[in-house]
Amino acid sequence: MDASAGRQGPTTKQRYSIFALAKNALSYHEGWQQAWRSPEPKKAYDVIIVGGGGHGLTTAYYLAKLHGVRNVAVLEKGWIGGGNTGRNTTIIRSGYLWDESIKLYEHALKLWEGMSQELNFNVMFSQRGVINLAHSEHEWREMRRRYEAIRLNGVDIALVLPDEIKKLVPIINIDPTIRYPVKGGILQQRGGTARHDAVAWGYARAADALGVDIIQNCEVTGFERAPEGQIIGVQTTRGFIASNKVGCVPAGHSGVLAEMAGFMLPIQARPLQALVSEPIKPVIDKVVMSNAVHMYISQSDKGELVLGAGTDAYSSYAQRGSPNHPEHLMAATVELYPITSRLRMLRQWGGIVDTCPDASPIISKTPIPGLYFNCGWGTGGFKATPGSGHVFADLIAHDRPNALAAPFSLDRFRTGYLVDEHGAAGVAH
Amino acid sequence: MSRQPNRLPSGGRIDRAMPLGFRFDGRSYTGYAGDTLASALLANDVHLVGRSFKYHRPRGILGLGAEEPNALIQLARGNRSEPNLRATQVELFDGLDADSQNRWPCLKYDVGAVNSALHRLFPAGFYYKTFMWPASLWMTYEEVIRNAAGLGKAPEGPDPDRYEHMHAHPDVLIVGAGPAGLAAALAAGRTGARVILADEQAEFGGSLLSDDDVFINGKSGRDWVAEVVAELASMPAVTLLPRTCVHGYFDHNYLLAAERVTDHIGAVVPNTPRQRLWKIRARQVVLATGTLERPLVFRDNDRPGVMLSTAARGYAVRYGVAAGRRPLVVTGHDDGYRTALAYAARGIQLAGIVDLRPDPSGALVDAAREKGIDILAGHSVAGTHGGHRVEGVDVAEMNADGTGLAKITRRIDCDLVAMCGGFNPTVHLFSQSRGKLRWDADMNAFVPAKVHDTTHAPQRSVGGCAGVMSVAQSIKDGIKEGLEAARATGSTARQPAAPAVEEPGIGAHRTIWVLPSDKPVGHKGKHFVDFQNDVTAADLNLAAREGYRSIEHVKRYTTTGMGTDQGKTSNVNALAIVAATLGTDIPAVGTTTFRPPYTPTTIGAYGGRNIGALFDPVRTTAVDSWHRANGAQFEHVGQWMRPWYYPKAGETMRQAVDRECLAARNAVGILDASTLGKIDVRGKDAAEFLNRVYSNAWMKLGIGKCRYGLMLNDAGFVMDDGVTTRLADDHFHMTTTTGGAAGVLGHLEEHLQTEWPDLEVYLTSVTEQWSVASICGAKCRDLLAALCDDIDLSNEAFPFMAMKEGTVAGIPARVYRISFTGELSFEINVPRRYGMALWEVLMAAGEKHGITPYGTEAMHVLRAERGFIIVGQETDGSVTPIDLGMDWIVSKQKVDFIGKRGLFRPDLMLPDRKQLVGLLTEDPSEVLPEGGQIVEDVKPAPPMTMLGHVTSSYYSVNCGRSIAMALVKGGHARKGDTLSVPLAGKTVKVTVTDPVFFDLEGSRRDG
Amino acid sequence: MADAEPRTLSPLAGHAAPVGGPHHAGVALREAAGLSLINLRGDADTAFGGHIEKTLGVALPTSPNTTSTVDGVSLIWLGPDEWLAVCDDNDSAALCAKLEDATAKLHHAVVDLSDNYAVIELSGRSARWILAKGWPQDLHPAVFTPGQCSQGMLAHAQIILHCAGEDAFRLFVRPSFAAYLWDWLVDASADVGHRIAAG
């Protein structure tokens, strides 16, 4: 099976549907194809994408689908979707503060809305609504600013007051005398959650169908450049692979890859932790985020409460953090959602996020011709997945950023035009 | 009262003199003290205890403890209800009231079981392949999925119980009190080292509690346990923590453990926490966490009555319960024979032993033969019969390599299937500590290979979790490693002698990952691997076939190992099955990461007491009780609680603020300004230091004079502001914003310590040394004059931006003539102890002047009337002094100050940056909402191009109209222009102005 | 003009109440008000230490996290160039003046912080037990011994913890956190009982 997989070219994919399920049931589900191939790397590609997470796979997919660049390899050092794609709390929204961010994340949100159908893979995008809470006069003022900015960008948003929030989220504590009382919030009804792994798998399957080679267990160990500086390929644990265009989407490890390529990024790698409770019957329908108490909550389709907080404050590549972070997160959860106290934490984990000084991403050309970076998404990368890949594919195909990507170029750190999203990033970076 | 039909006439570590009544699904039963809910249910012949997650198949009790995937119950009702507890871990108490979960309308007749009939449509990952059309219906589909998922129910209200935390710093932490852990604790304890011995179970002893065939020093294993525990209990430096699950192993030997303090009592014990979270920093860790038995994977291996062999033995030996009256043992391992012998010894006739090995031999096998137990060597279980309870199995002889059947099957009736698929060392904590695992081909299991960090996290694994299966060796290793751990922390002692242990010898075993049947896997019945999540061998095969090759992909695609048991019984079986499908070996597929917690841990225990009033401190000033007594509404500013406004009876906020604003200008207003950050700056280079950290010049400030300063970061953006006063040549008193105090001190210390260590400057926070009453308004000088006779308050003697020391009402005070309202104003600083006295005396003396306390809201209005900024409101981290129109405070002369270079970056010098302006609405009564966005061209609907936003907006009673400040693109050049603020439902036209609205000449500050 | 001596309030005035409680209580709590607290900055490698010792009669402790105490005056190590002088005598102004004089020739800072801290005394057989509920550092009597001090977070309050006796501790905390800390200590004493001693 393995040997033939390498030679086998991209094939028309079986359609997924209830009818296909019924049909395959008759043959004991033994007739399902591979979702994607496991090819051996070719000697050369038109474009190499380094990093097989959601952003890398979407980049490859859009390169093939929209820009006719099908001779593309996605190099993944482990298994696809195994980095932050598979470690996040799956929140999707576009309600940021600055126009540049709202436009980028809204672009992504629109792509989310058609994703399952486009990919013929149910990513379970659930537009259950995302609420951001304000807990002080100051936060409420900032939130109204965001509300107006989002609204005038033509993006759905609503101001919600405590009693409306209580109706939407019956388990929340809106007692005005608590330490961080709920003063109000903004609700983006089109926001929600999705099944994170499915996003990686769905894009991998769709990209594979367009001819993209997805190569797992292939770690990039160096960049090769022509004498005049142009990138000509990458060294990997599976040998040299040539390409004149290399797009790096290595969430968590962007600083390491940049240093490998010979330059530095305005990035710090930080642990980000999250945890889930045991599954329980539905108690909370919305996604609710609270900056002041550093916690956010949603309930997965499986019934687990998914809880997240801000990053640990030190650099680490260990995919783990300090236990005092989850401890504070759970105290905050009990404070705002008292019925959670007797529920039990099932699993906690950590990822590595690239944080930028302005809590906004980098989608940019680099000092090295032919080398592009897409990184610095901090705690907010998952929601941007399709939009990030979409604009990054455009940048790689045309060697210049489109209007959506331009504000997120590396230049801004030199010129001083930062897109400071610390307030709207959901949690402190 | 029921009669406990399965309770054996004698034996077990239960107290037959203490019967306990309990209810399950509304029916009453009786058990004994020492029972778990599971053992008590089995004693009462209740095998059906739950329904599975996906197919709602009837499920019974599989295990004995933390590994249990099936028997999840909902305990208690109302606010104390708790879902998803394992019946195998719930200690029985009188009045215990539990219900089964995930079934409707009842456990026996569950409508959800229709899923089982449709199971062919629900292979692994079926969600991803359907529910996509029409797209609009996904939310409806999802609703159904959500309601079907989820196991138990959340409690109905807040948790009435108490949780606490405890820190501990033992020399040696020993996790697990089985034979290895007890031996380690004894050896370490005898050295006098500080030892903590923790075990998740109520009783120490581990496997020795469930085995009746181990003898130590000639006594039963349980007697040895009792002796060791008694000796440990007598050691003052040893802390014994039963019912304490060490569940998280973090960096540098930091471990978390959850102690169940009162759960087993089933009643509230006053002033006692229900659970206690131990935060343990151990110098040495000894892991003695034992093993977990593996189930066998065969067709329909999930019927109630199919149980792990050690569990079946445990119920008989430890709890005196016959889990079946006609047990069948299925095993590839000698240990299964111990279960058969345990039942035989209790007079229960075995249905037989199905041994995967073609030619079993050894003492245990001989003993079974002697007892006349039928041994079916080289046989497979091809399937099971039964509904709510197993009734029989189909067995047949296998071919030589165990991949198929050699003969046709025959049925054996039984009511208990005790299966032994071998043992997995419990390496969860070892793996959490980032230790490397190795696949042991002899044991067919992962065992610890390399400790991650022997310097910062020295640890040892002993006994079962290290792959050691014999009690004798476990005790020997426990003694050795316990002693070495203690010695490594500096304790000294000789090694105690290892006891003599008699235990059954264990021979070679045979592992077959999926027992062969008459039909291929997936074609008939279900071969369960993950019982809770209903993942079958066929699902794993499908995932591998579809290209999900990494074990992490397989896990996520099939959900195997993702249940509340986190794969304790399923992970290795799943790995092996995937490896076989992919034609590779198990280590190549990988092992999944073990993440905390080892078992689910109560969220409230993590919250501890850090909830409610103790969630986060509220900082208050010396005058707080006065504010409260006088009806203040409060605003949180950082951690501080500041009076926001003081409404009188019947007043709206607007009325109160208007009254306060009028009084603060025309009579006397008084503000509690104590929360401002204050830093004492001392040293011969103090002025030079200020010169570097503020944007303006400081060298020539006179003694006793004050100056306003803007602090930038090195990017050029405003980070804080405040007034700093020169107390002496080498001595300054700096103030910061309330919210910025800690950040500013950190910023200054960082530069002093790391950039300019040559500067002789010491910084000391004096924020709370001083209580500050700020009085302002036309009459404030009269008020102060009446209370202060040692300061000449005239403008000439005490000009604006000066400080005088004197006494106010007999209180030693520093009085600053500074003003945030633009009004004549004195900030009276007194040592905090006098804060209340000063306030009260000012209130009393000010009464005739109409003194009015005002809060932060009026303060904001008053300063906005004069166009003064608030950092964090007019600025957001992207604003420069130039943007604020405060060029005057940016020194052109100074070669450098923090932020100067940043200001000269290209984007910071653009002419059309967002700049601070005033806005006046056409309708003077219209108050813009803060945050409102400003546009030039109003479109009928969004999107619209925005120029900036309203940063501050108030009704100003002093101006007789609304006023607003805003950051507007190119705003400085737009003065006089008309712009619009489109709001939901209406658009407000505004005129751009200077951001000064009142007392344009600034004449009022001198009174 | 106020003729009477102006009223003073300690940080926990009205909060550290009611005085009393069971005698068998595991801990006793007391607000120690009216102490002189003076922050000292200087270079211990210079004559600074000698000047301080001459003025206060107590040697400057230079080992981290140690204190020295003589006759009602303690010097608490806060950092390599920072100490807190704690004196039973409540005339902090006079003491500051003396210290200023003594150190005038050296780079130094003498800052009166008598009002910048609340001081809580915690004692009793269970004192270490309840502190350990919120204090991450090792409190074992063989490790944190009388005369030692440390800074850190007790639950959510930053404090200076001074081990004044076998089972007696002084906790220095910013006044604005004092009520929180007091409430936390009372709450943490639930299982052992507490008694409040007069301030």
Added chain:
Amino acid sequence: MQLIPCPWCGPRDDAEFHYGAEAHVARPAVPSERSDAEWEAYLYLRRNTKGPFAERWLHTNGCRRWFNVIRDTYTHEIFASYKPGEPMPDIDQLTAKKDA
């Protein structure tokens, strides 16, 4: 929870500290002479070493001193801790000694 060795107070939980990223990045002496790119480098560009790394920590809840630590950002092993102004130890030597 890592134990960060404060050169004065000894090892303490990482929660007591504030992290200061890469050590030995000096503020340029004459900022006005630095180009925009150089200023960008000073403000934002920091090494992100995966492995032994010289970084700054501040003992916020203790003695309030900044100091430097050589810590492996992947394994969380700590090799050295030293006061500001002291030279950076040779990382290779430190880690080699450990391996030996």
